[in-house]
Amino acid sequence: MEEAPVILDNERDKRTWQWLQSTVAVEQLEQAIVSIAGKRKPYVSNLCKILNLEPPEEVRLGMSKKDYALMHLEKAKAILKGNGKL
Numbered sequence: 001m002e003e004a005p006v007i008l009d010n011e012r013d014k015r016t017w018q019w020l021q022s023t024v025a026v027e028q029l030e031q032a033i034v035s036i037a038g039k040r041k042p043y044v045s046n047l048c049k050i051l052n053l054e055p056p057e058e059v060r061l062g063m064s065k066k067d068y069a070l071m072h073l074e075k076a077k078a079i080l081k082g083n084g085k086l
Helices: 011-023 026-036 044-051 057-061 065-081
Strands: none
Touching: 011 044, 011 057, 026 044, 057 065
16 A cells, blocks of 8 residues: 555544545645645644534544444433533
8 A cells, every 4th residue: 555645643644535536636635745745744634624614523533334324323312312512
């Protein structure tokens, strides 16, 4: 696997980088990475800021879309039963 052109300090950074690669055109990513140089370190969070993007919560939490949906269904069930917070 090719080394990423950004700093990936932890699993969340790796998930966010993978999400960016699947969401943003290669040319846009390359342009954003170049624009970081000299200003900030190439952390994936800085790349998101430049692109004005925020990874979805399931990416930040490291959950599959199915698990994320199930978590929200459980929260909704608890609210409907009167046991949960809004």
